Amino acid sequence: MERKNLSSKTIKIENKKFHFDLMENHRGRYLRITEKSGGKSSIVIPESGIEEFKEAFLEFLKETEESESVS
DSSP states (O other), X not given: OOOEEXXXXXXXXXXXXXXXXXXXXXXXXXXXXXXXXXXXXXXXXXXXXXHHHHHHHHHHHHHHHHHHHHO
């Protein structure tokens, strides 16, 4: 099975672009997040870890919101 792109989204923040791609290959589905600014770097999260990644990210957002409300 070749690599297949199931869904994509791109956002721009300041001078950086972030590409979110839900992909599938012979090993299963995964989320690839790629940052493009001067260079390019990516992280890959297997489908089995997306929920855990989301929970950790939501915790970080909550802490960030709480620290902003204190300032």
